[in-house]
Amino acid sequence: MTDNENDKGKANRGDEFLQIFKKGAEFTQELLKENERLRFEILKIQEDTKPDETTGGSMDEVAQLRARVESLEKEKEEVLDRIRLVEEENQDFANRYIDVESENNMLANLYIASYQLHSTLDHQEVLQIISEIVINLIGAEEFAVLLVDEKSHDLQTVATEGVDQATFPVVQVGEGVIGQAAQSGENYYVDNLAEYTKDLESPMVCIPLKIKDHVIGVLVLYHLLEQKEQFADVDFELFTLLAGHAATAIFSSKLYSESERKLSTIQGFINLMTK
Amino acid sequence: MANYKVLIVEDSPTMRQLIVFALKRVRGLEIVEANDGVDGLKKLSSDRFDLILTDINMPIMDGLKLVSLVRNDPNCKEVPIVVITTEGANEDRERALALGADEYITKPIQTGKILEAAKRLLKLEG
Numbered sequence: 053m054t055d056n057e058n059d060k061g062k063a064n065r066g067d068e069f070l071q072i073f074k075k076g077a078e079f080t081q082e083l084l085k086e087n088e089r090l091r092f093e094i095l096k097i098q099e100d101t102k103p104d105e106t107t108g109g110s111m112d113e114v115a116q117l118r119a120r121v122e123s124l125e126k127e128k129e130e131v132l133d134r135i136r137l138v139e140e141e142n143q144d145f146a147n148r149y150i151d152v153e154s155e156n157n158m159l160a161n162l163y164i165a166s167y168q169l170h171s172t173l174d175h176q177e178v179l180q181i182i183s184e185i186v187i188n189l190i191g192a193e194e195f196a197v198l199l200v201d202e203k204s205h206d207l208q209t210v211a212t213e214g215v216d217q218a219t220f221p222v223v224q225v226g227e228g229v230i231g232q233a234a235q236s237g238e239n240y241y242v243d244n245l246a247e248y249t250k251d252l253e254s255p256m257v258c259i260p261l262k263i264k265d266h267v268i269g270v271l272v273l274y275h276l277l278e279q280k281e282q283f284a285d286v287d288f289e290l291f292t293l294l295a296g297h298a299a300t301a302i303f304s305s306k307l308y309s310e311s312e313r314k315l316s317t318i319q320g321f322i323n324l325m326t327k
Numbered sequence: 328m329a330n331y332k333v334l335i336v337e338d339s340p341t342m343r344q345l346i347v348f349a350l351k352r353v354r355g356l357e358i359v360e361a362n363d364g365v366d367g368l369k370k371l372s373s374d375r376f377d378l379i380l381t382d383i384n385m386p387i388m389d390g391l392k393l394v395s396l397v398r399n400d401p402n403c404k405e406v407p408i409v410v411i412t413t414e415g416a417n418e419d420r421e422r423a424l425a426l427g428a429d430e431y432i433t434k435p436i437q438t439g440k441i442l443e444a445a446k447r448l449l450k451l452e453g
Contacts, residue, residue, distance in 0.1 A: 184339045
């Protein structure tokens, strides 16, 4: 082989090498680009999948919020329990207020009745006040007041309302419902007000009028006002009050009337003798 | 000083005293009493009232006549009237309300009801 041929061969190998090198360089370039693209993809995927700091913060906040909600729920339950307690207390106060009001009204009735009974020494006025109390405070429209006659031992009618005094039967102490109440000094009430039918000898209520244990008369009831269906607690209190206070009021007014009458007679005699 | 003036027309002193006793629980009320309808009218003609409470069955002039006269009197026709009576029948109630009564309360007397009616008609709270 000649030198010229050798030179040409060397040049061809150089070109080939250069070509291969260039291709290798291009391939490397491509590989680098592909590598870069893949890294970018990986980062992107990582960013998409991996929870970042913000998401982590939200998770913590959610946990905190849950705890807060639970605590608020507990607080709410406690507040609701307290509200329930306060409501129960309010209801209790309301009931007590109604009781106190009712008691107050009852005491007012008793006070006025007692005050009125002792406001006069006029016998007829006392009987009138007893009638007013029975009509306006108890709500009876047919009744009578009977007093024991010390001489005959009869019960004589001294005041009536809705009942004809002239037709009222003479009652002996110890006889019949009225007489027995006068003798025993015990209050008498019919068992069933609704089923009661008027009978002058057998009233629906008998209240002996007593000064201590001494019965001076009886209050008898026959009919209540249309709107009054049954007795209330205050009525029984009023019956008790009438039993004692009406008796003393009647007795003292009777004594006063008698003493006034006697005084007037004595004064007449004195005037006659001194003239 | 009294804010409201109330006239009680009732022949029974016991009832009058009880109504006065009930109304005295309201502050600012001045209470004037009359024995019957005529006495009530006299007091109405000489003074201004914010509320009238009247019985029906009274001597000289009954409560219904009083209600009727008050409602026809230009000087006091606007004054609210409460009727307090033993008459519990519906026709009695309707008659009283038709004549111009604002409230109809039946006996036996319940001070609580009177107080409630007075407060309502005087537009007092509580």
